[in-house]
Amino acid sequence: MWKFTTSKNSKLNPDEMVLDADNIPCHVAVIMDGNGRWAEQRRLPRSMGHKAGVENINKIVRGASDIGVKYLTLYAFSTENWQRPNDEVSTIMKLLVEYLRKELNNLHKNNVKVKTIGDISKLPKPCIEVLQESKVKTENNTGLVLNLALNYGGRADILYAFKNVFADYKKGKLNAEDVENLTEKDFSDYTYTAGIPDPDIIIRPSGEQRLSNFLLWQCAYSEFWYSNVMWPDFTVEYLYKAIYDYQNRDRRFGKVK
Known part of the structure; x- marks a missing residue:
């Protein structure tokens, strides 16, 4: 069970796992990695891994919103992902459309604002249409900004x-x-x-410890947090653990305290 405190001088007790409500990262970025391996470990088609990964998004969106994260950027499809098999790329695009069509009203109801980064003009037409609809519908919302990185690359x-x-x-x-x-x-x-704002913390599940061309300009002073858990199994508990660790780090930005 997670506890919260609003005291800026509170010491975080590792046994209680207390999150300091005054030190919640403004911008959390996540590299949603491990869908394919999650499926392979279960002897399932890789498409089932991507489906499970998409279904996990809502839990993390709610968990981030509940504690006051302002921006949540999800690395959904990179400029390099076009090199994957055509059927896998097609599955990812279809799942994106299905997710937004199914969840858009719920996201809007919960005051979530949908944005994108990357060149979405290269995506299939149904993807572009549902993304534009999502942006327009939620553009005046004032809650969590759900920032989807699609056809995105840091160098690009x-x-x-x-x-x-x-x-x-x-x-x-x-x-x-x-x-x-x-x-x-x-x-x-x-x-x-x-x-x-630049990401305060970049989270990567799946055990890999690299950026994979994600937010290269913006990550200059981001904290990094890695987990061996695959993205479909990445729960809100892991999100809060990452933020807890973030709160216990000393961010100096090149200065001396």
Whole structure:
């Protein structure tokens, strides 16, 4: 059982697993990894693993929202995932459509705002349509922002930002001096995550310990948390454990305390 305290001076007791309500990460990002291996371990088709992974999203969305996380970014489909077998890619796209069609009203009812990062123009038409519908329906919601990373890559994101800067330069919105004096904050405003704070913590289930081209610009001072549990088995308890560990770390951002 998890307990919560609102005292900024409270010491977290490992035996009680107390979460400090005043130190909840604003932005949690998750690499949803391990669906295929989860299925293979059970001698099931990989498609069943992806189905189980999609079905797990709601639990994590609710768990994050309940404790006051403002942004939850889920790495759902990378720019490299197109290299997977066509039937697996097709299954992932169909599951995305099914999930949003089934859960959109519930997400809206719970004040969740749906956003995306990545070049969704390359996705199948049904995916684009349901994503646009989800964004429009929830655009005025003020609760948790569910940020779906689709056809997203960290390197592509940096290149996207560079092209946007150059486009503004060509249009005359920026002059040579503006470009020369461009700050990191300015550059961030040209990325897919413009307006979204950098992730405080990046979580990766499945036992792998790499970023896999995820939020490369944005993760400069993110905390990392890994688990051997596959994504379909990644419960709210694991989410809270990750946040508990985050709260017990010393984040200095290059400074000395």
